Amino acid sequence: xxxxxxxxxxxxxxxxxxxxxxxxxxxxxxxxxxxxxxxxxxxxxxxxxxxxxxxxxxxxxxxxxxxxxxxxxxxxxxxxxxxxxxxxxxxxxxxxxxx
Numbered sequence: 001x002x003x004x005x006x007x008x009x010x011x012x013x014x015x016x017x018x019x020x021x022x023x024x025x026x027x028x029x030x031x032x033x034x035x036x037x038x039x040x041x042x043x044x045x046x047x048x049x050x051x052x053x054x055x056x057x058x059x060x061x062x063x064x065x066x067x068x069x070x071x072x073x074x075x076x077x078x079x080x081x082x083x084x085x086x087x088x089x090x091x092x093x094x095x096x097x098x099x
Contacts, residue, residue, distance in 0.1 A: 006042070009053070013046035020078075021050050025060065027069045035075040036060070 006016040021041035026033045039060075043050045052060075060081070067084040 008042070008044040008047060008049070009051065010049055011044060011047040013044065015045040017043045017045065019043055019050075021052075023052070025064070027072075028061070028065050029069070031069075034072055036081055037075060037077045039078045 005014070006018075007014055008016055019041055020038040021043075023036050023039050023041075024033050025036055039052060040056060041050055041052050060078075063082060063084065063086075066086040066088050068087060072081075072084070
């Protein structure tokens with residue numbers, strides 16, 4: 001479904017489609033990559049690019065830093081990833097959220 005109110009972050013056209021994508025992500029420790037399915041994403045009809053918004057990328061990165069990644073299978077859904085128990089409540093190394 002194309003959403004004419006959303007503007008593509010890359011080409012600035014109003015031709016985005018919201019979808020669920022499959023992405024491949026390197027774990028923070030660099031030990032391996034995993035596949036994450038059903039990731040909320042956007043596809044631009046104009047530039048033919050599928051991407052995730054920066055806040056979602058940060059959410060995934062933070063979650064991977066805060067969980068025991070050695071327990072993750074090679075492929076995991078976005079929802080399953082976000083349900084993994086955290087070792088810490090939040091990413092205390094991210095100073096961008098402090099004012």
